[in-house]
Amino acid sequence: MPQTTNAKAILELEEVTVSFDGFKALDGLNFRMAYGELRFVIGPNGAGKTTLLDVLTGKTRPQRGTVLFDGRVNVTRTPEHELVRQGIARKFQTPTIFPSLTVYENLEAAAGFREGVVGLMGRLDPERQERIEEVLELVALRPRAAVRAGVLAHGEKQWLEMAMLLVQEPKLLLLDEPVAGMTRAERNRTGELLQAIASRCSVLVVEHDMEFVRNFASRVTVLHLGRLLTEGPVAQVQADPRVIEVYIGRSYQAEIAA
Ligand SMILES: Nc1ncnc2c1ncn2[C@@H]1O[C@H](COP(=O)(O)OP(=O)(O)OP(=O)(O)O)[C@@H](O)[C@H]1O
Numbered sequence: 001m002p003q004t005t006n007a008k009a010i011l012e013l014e015e016v017t018v019s020f021d022g023f024k025a026l027d028g029l030n031f032r033m034a035y036g037e038l039r040f041v042i043g044p045n046g047a048g049k050t051t052l053l054d055v056l057t058g059k060t061r062p063q064r065g066t067v068l069f070d071g072r073v074n075v076t077r078t079p080e081h082e083l084v085r086q087g088i089a090r091k092f093q094t095p096t097i098f099p100s101l102t103v104y105e106n107l108e109a110a111a112g113f114r115e116g117v118v119g120l121m122g123r124l125d126p127e128r129q130e131r132i133e134e135v136l137e138l139v140a141l142r143p144r145a146a147v148r149a150g151v152l153a154h155g156e157k158q159w160l161e162m163a164m165l166l167v168q169e170p171k172l173l174l175l176d177e178p179v180a181g182m183t184r185a186e187r188n189r190t191g192e193l194l195q196a197i198a199s200r201c202s203v204l205v206v207e208h209d210m211e212f213v214r215n216f217a218s219r220v221t222v223l224h225l226g227r228l229l230t231e232g233p234v235a236q237v238q239a240d241p242r243v244i245e246v247y248i249g250r251s252y253q254a255e256i257a258a
Pocket residue numbers: 020023024025043044045046047048049050051052
């Protein structure tokens with residue numbers, strides 16, 4: 001019943017407040033995301049973007065507000081490892097791959113990880129092998145499957161790490177500045193990849209690179225001072241005077257109008 005599924009939110013935050021010694025990194029934040037969305041979150045430095053990701057993974061616990069994942073998981077009261085098990089995956093900027101293992105072995109290790117199976121020593125069942133094959137295809141790393149991960153290019157390492165998260169079949173993938181340090185070609189490939197990934201799971205991307213956001217985002221959320229400033233299609237958000245205002249003095253010409 002796709003209609004029902006689409007209507008349901010993968011994420012629902014209500015009035016979420018996170019204070020650090022009285023300073024509100026998130027200040028009554030309301031945020032909703034539907035299943036299958038590729039959502040970009042932008043905002044000036046200190047807007048609360050990283051704090052939002054920290055709340056979603058259970059790393060930071062809000063003082064106020066509710067966070068509901070998948071219509072049933074009370075995020076603020078669930079241990080971090082349980083949130084991973086429930087399907088929230090986060091990719092940090094620095095890849096955490098095993099450099100001395102091949103691309104395929106990295107994926108085997110990741111595929112075995114979720115169920116506590118020792119993927120490196122034993123054989124994976126056919127279902128997991130099939131999942132690895134599928135994901136290799138998706139991230140276009142099939143030709144590199146036998147290559148040691150340590151020698152991959154920067155972009156390829158990032159895609160491998162995304163693939164390692166995808167073989168664990170998350171419901172929600174959180175990405176923190178996925179294109180930082182990438183070449184233009186790598187950024188374009190990553191944009192296409194994120195759109196493809198969104199057909200398998202919901203994706204929330206925190207991003208600074210405005211050109212990338214313009215090229216690949218459909219729906220954008222703008223945070224400012226720990227609150228939701230505005231939200232909507234990328235063109236509408238870019239033209240919003242409030243968004244222009246908060247970016248002025250922060251290289252607006254370079255970041256937004258380039
Ligand atoms: N552990 C902490 N202790 C104290 N203050 C913190 C802590 N974590 C974040 N902050 C503050 O909360 C505010 C929001 O930080 P956050 O990192 O979420 O912003 P951001 O939007 O991710 O910014 P950036 O784009 O610079 O990464 C900042 O002013 C930051 O200094």
